[in-house]
Amino acid sequence: MEKRIKTDKMVLKELATGRKSTRKFSNTKIDISHVLYAIESALQAPSGSNKQPWKFVLIDEPQLKAKIRGAAESGERVFYESLEGEKKGWYQSRGLSWNKPFFDEAPLLIVIFGDSLAPNYKASIWLMIGYLLLALEERGLNSLTYTPSDPKKISSVLEPPTNYVLEAIIPIGYSAEIEKPKQSRKSLYDTIFINEWGNL
Amino acid sequence: MEKRIKTDKMVLKELATGRKSTRKFSNTKIDISHVLYAIESALQAPSGSNKQPWKFVLIDEPQLKAKIRGAAESGERVFYESLEGEKKGWYQSRGLSWNKPFFDEAPLLIVIFGDSLAPNYKASIWLMIGYLLLALEERGLNSLTYTPSDPKKISSVLEPPTNYVLEAIIPIGYSAEIEKPKQSRKSLYDTIFINEWGNL
Numbered sequence: 001m002e003k004r005i006k007t008d009k010m011v012l013k014e015l016a017t018g019r020k021s022t023r024k025f026s027n028t029k030i031d032i033s034h035v036l037y038a039i040e041s042a043l044q045a046p047s048g049s050n051k052q053p054w055k056f057v058l059i060d061e062p063q064l065k066a067k068i069r070g071a072a073e074s075g076e077r078v079f080y081e082s083l084e085g086e087k088k089g090w091y092q093s094r095g096l097s098w099n100k101p102f103f104d105e106a107p108l109l110i111v112i113f114g115d116s117l118a119p120n121y122k123a124s125i126w127l128m129i130g131y132l133l134l135a136l137e138e139r140g141l142n143s144l145t146y147t148p149s150d151p152k153k154i155s156s157v158l159e160p161p162t163n164y165v166l167e168a169i170i171p172i173g174y175s176a177e178i179e180k181p182k183q184s185r186k187s188l189y190d191t192i193f194i195n196e197w198g199n200l
Numbered sequence: 201m202e203k204r205i206k207t208d209k210m211v212l213k214e215l216a217t218g219r220k221s222t223r224k225f226s227n228t229k230i231d232i233s234h235v236l237y238a239i240e241s242a243l244q245a246p247s248g249s250n251k252q253p254w255k256f257v258l259i260d261e262p263q264l265k266a267k268i269r270g271a272a273e274s275g276e277r278v279f280y281e282s283l284e285g286e287k288k289g290w291y292q293s294r295g296l297s298w299n300k301p302f303f304d305e306a307p308l309l310i311v312i313f314g315d316s317l318a319p320n321y322k323a324s325i326w327l328m329i330g331y332l333l334l335a336l337e338e339r340g341l342n343s344l345t346y347t348p349s350d351p352k353k354i355s356s357v358l359e360p361p362t363n364y365v366l367e368a369i370i371p372i373g374y375s376a377e378i379e380k381p382k383q384s385r386k387s388l389y390d391t392i393f394i395n396e397w398g399n400l
Contacts, residue, residue, distance in 0.1 A: 011211045012335040013237065016244035036388060037213065043385050044216035045330060046345055049290065050383045054391060061395045090249060120347050123326045123367070127345070130245060130330015135212040145246055145327070147320050158397045167323070183250045185243050188236060191254060195261045197358045 015137045020182045022142035025106040025173035030141060035108060035172060038135035045128040053118030054125055057111040057158055062104070067157050068111070068169070069103035075150025076100060102144060106171030111154075113164040125167045132170065142175040215337045220382045222342035225306040225373035230341060235308060235372060238335035245328040253318030254325055257311040257358055262304070267357050268311070268369070269303035275350025276300060302344060306371030311354075313364040325367045332370065342375040 039056055047053060059065055076098035083091060091097070103109065110132075114125040129145065136143050146169045148154050155166040239256055247253060259265055276298035283291060291297070303309065310332075314325040329345065336343050346369045348354050355366040 009338070010237070010241075012215070012331070012338045013241040013244070015212070016241040016331050016335070019244070019246075021246055037210070039392065040388060041213040041216045043388070043391060044213070044219070046219075046221055046333070048347065052386050052391075055393065055397075056391055057393045057395075057397060059395055064395055122322060123329075123347060126323045126326035127330040127333070130327040131212070131216050131334065133246070133327070134331065134334060135216070138209070138212045147248065147323060160397050186252050188240060188243070191243060191252075191256055192239065193255065193257045195257075195259055195264055197255075197257060197360050 012134070015134045017182070019133060019137040020142075020180075021144050022171075022173075022175040022177060023102050023144055024176045025102055025142065025171065026176035027105070027107070028174045030107050030173055032108075034136070034139035034141055035110070037139060038132050038141070039110075041135035042128045042132035045124070045131045047124035047128070048118060048120035051115070051118035051121070051124070053115035053121040054128060055113045055115075055160070055164060057113070059109040059111060060107060064157075065104055065109060068109060068154055069100055071154040071157050072103060072146075072148055072169070073098055073100055075148055075153050079149035100146075102146075102171045103169075105176075106144075106173040108172045110170040110172060111158065111166060112168045112170065113155075113160055114167045115163055116165045117163045121165075122167065129168060129170070136170075136172060141172050143170050143172050145170060212334070215334050217382070219333060219337040220342075220380075221344050222371075222373075222375040222377060223302050223344055224376045225302055225342065225371065226376035227305070227307070228374045230307050230373055232308075234336070234339035234341055235310070237339060238332055238341070239310075241335035242328045242332035245324070245331045247324035247328070248318060248320035251315070251318035251321070251324070253315035253321040254328060255313040255315075255360070255364060257313070259309040259311060260307060264357075265304055265306075265309060268309060268354055269300055271354040271357050272303060272346075272348055272369070273298055273300055275348055275353050279349035300346075302346075302371045303369075305376075306344075306373040308372045310370040310372060311358065311366060312368045312370065313355075313360055314367045315363055316365045317363045321365075322367065329368060329370070336370075336372060341372055343370050343372050345370060
């Protein structure tokens with residue numbers, strides 16, 4: 001049962017290349033059907049033993065968003081205070097700090113939890129997030145992949161069962177950023193080896 | 201700078217839904233340009249501090265594939281011998297065992313390494329693999345996401361620098377499996393909550 005080449009189109013590459021992380025969102029509302037489309041696409045991802053170890057908490061309630069922001073920033077303060085030298089410079093040069101207004105500004109937050117009892121749950125969750133980001137991009141929605149410095153602090157706001165670990169928060173909306181180029185990416189030449197480590 | 205809705209098409213969902221894991225590959229050769237397209241797409245993924253902590257070792261040399269298979273199966277034997285009860289039944293019912301002929305049969309293996317010195321490298325690697333799988337699907341190539349039971353054993357065949365961790369092996373080719381339905385997936389109703397844990 002061989003599959004034929006379906007297409008020489010480059011929809012996937014176009015979506016992948018077009019997507020940029022967004023940290024500043026406008027107050028334009030979003031059509032939830034696009035978000036459900038993206039999650040439905042992501043639910044098709046493979047996972048360890050097909051356990052599909054994911055839960056999505058959609059948050060649009062302003063007071064709850066503010067609580068999530070407070071918990072996240074409290075973890076970020078500790079992280080940013082710990083930074084030194086080159087690493088500190090990297091964050092500063094990008095204007096990043098503990099301050100995370102996007103939690104309030106984005107019309108929707110998707111909080112993603114992984115079931116730590118499932119085999120390879122972390123790998124499964126993040127592969128699925130790859131699907132999710134591309135599906136959001138296809139529908140023209142901007143997003144950020146936020147990985148908390150202190151997931152437990154934020155998680156406690158939502159009180160999941162103890163086996164569920166907060167892996168990521170994806171703020172979603174429309175960008176209010178001034179158009180800027182995508183951060184640079186490595187090329188095939190920098191990343192591929194053939195039949196042995198380091199031959200290129 | 202708001203983005204417009206680009207499309208109501210469902211290319212992403214179609215790709216996501218169409219992709220099934222393949223464990224039996226035909227001996228049909230593959231056009232490497234499709235694989236490079238998929239990796240180029242995956243290289244566009246976001247990563248922790250944009251470190252892009254990935255290396256891809258492409259393996260098509262039969263003797264090297266056999267070595268990888270040997271190392272993988274040696275780890276799998278230990279894993280399968282450890283299985284008990286319900287978990288053992290799950291693997292048996294799917295005809296899975298320590299025996300992994302796909303390492304020899306697939307015309308190409310992509311061995312994916314993550315730089316453990318990069319922040320959130322594991323999350324970054326697996327998000328990128330989500331991009332990779334969808335791009336392979338777009339080009340009609342079948343794949344499997346193989347997560348080794350004993351990554352170090354396989355890694356030692358390729359001798360990467362010590363900070364590089366083997367995260368996954370993706371065998372690629374055309375399926376020789378008899379057409380079978382995709383394993384079931386959970387629905388939105390099973391996975392989404394709104395503004396609190398457990399309200400659906």
